[in-house]
Amino acid sequence: DQQVKQNSPSLRVQEGRISILNCDYTNSMFDYFLWYKKYPAEGPTFLISISSIKDKNEDGRFTVFLNKSAKHLSLHIVPSQPGDSAVYFCAASAMDSSYKLIFGSGTRLLVRP
């Protein structure tokens, strides 16, 4: 039972263009969402998060959008850079189970120079 789904295993984008990574969830109790980036042989690093009381959060080149009615969130990277090439995981947590994160299976982003 995958409560958090990232349906695109990979994404290729040209340097300077926008990268859009998508994530869907099924559990309506989720109220906090995070994006992590992972390079090979390293642990995931936190990128950006959003609470369910917001629909947008921005941090530099990274913006996360949350559509609660559609149970969908997306991460926009503008402009994309070759150093952004990594695997991106979305994760969610719920107030009634706030001590664990449920992760999607990840999307591998490749930004071509």
Next chain:
Amino acid sequence: KAGVTQTPRYLIKTRGQQVTLSCSPISGHRSVSWYQQTPGQGLQFLFEYFSETQRNKGNFPGRFSGRQFSNSRSEMNVSTLELGDSALYLCASSVDGTNTEAFFGQGTRLTVV
């Protein structure tokens, strides 16, 4: 500030053996969570500890266990290893585990042969 430290980085074990992995959280962080990452599966939550108490547990068999010490360091133990236990085991620490971004270690790559 030192990050999350996991030891060892790589481990090769034989089926039927047991293994203990270690995680030292960021100083001041009292919550430690463990995740298993396998290809195509994302990160699967194993368990979370806070002040030496397990607060949450994922859907893993009883062969997977853990504990936390008074200095917040945590260990994870897997007994009677199976080939399917081969994975990257990641530890994450956070201040209190409640909807705050978790900081991950580099992981321990376990290979069961």
